[in-house]
Amino acid sequence: MKNRVSPSNNEVRLRDDEFIVSKTDTRGIITYVNRIFMQISGYSEPELLGVQHNIIRHPDMPRGAFRLMWETLNRGEEFFAYVKNLCKDGSYYWVMANVTPDINADGKVVGYYSVRRKPTDAAIKAVTPLYREMLQIEAAAGAKQGPERSIEHLHQFCRSQNMSYEELIWALDNA
C-alpha cells in the first residue's frame, strides 16, 4: 500500500471547523477514523481500518518528526506537531496535530488517538523550510543517524528562537 501514491502540488485546505480524528493501537495501526478524515484523505473506512497510519505519510515529512513523536509518546506524554499528509489522489494537506496516549482503567497504554485541525499560515510558512532542512540532513546522514541529527536540527532551531519545541508550536499557532 505504502508509496503507491505519487504526490502532486494540489493542496487540500481544512476549514476552521473541521477536525480530523483517528485512533490507533500501540503500533500505529488505525482502529478508528472520523468522517472528515475520510473526506480529506480520500480513503474509505475499509481502506483505512487495520492499516498502518503511515498510509498518509507524505515524503516531504522528515523521519525525525515521527521519531520525536514516538519518543514523546513512549514517555507517556502527548505530542504536538505540524504535519503534511498525503491524500489518496496525491494531494496534500497540512494539519496541526495532537497525539495522545489512550490509557485504560489499569493505567496501561492501549493505543493512541489524534485530533488535527487547520494550522495557521504562519506555521506552514515556518515549518516548510525547517522540514526541508531536516530532510536534507537525513539524506546526508543516512538512515541510521539521520533522524537523530534532524531532531537535533529542530531543537537547534527552537533554541535559536529562545523557545522549547512546544513553545514554538504554540507561538506559531498564535502567529
Ligand SMILES: Cc1cc2nc3c(=O)[nH]c(=O)nc-3n(C[C@H](O)[C@H](O)[C@H](O)COP(=O)(O)O)c2cc1C
Ligand atoms: C494516533 C497516531 C496518529 C498518527 N497520525 C499520522 C499522520 O497523520 N500522518 C503520518 O504521516 N503519520 C502519522 N502517525 C505516525 C505513523 O504511525 C508513522 O510512524 C509515520 O507515518 C512514519 O512512518 P514510517 O516510519 O513508516 O515512515 C500517527 C501515529 C499515531 C499513533
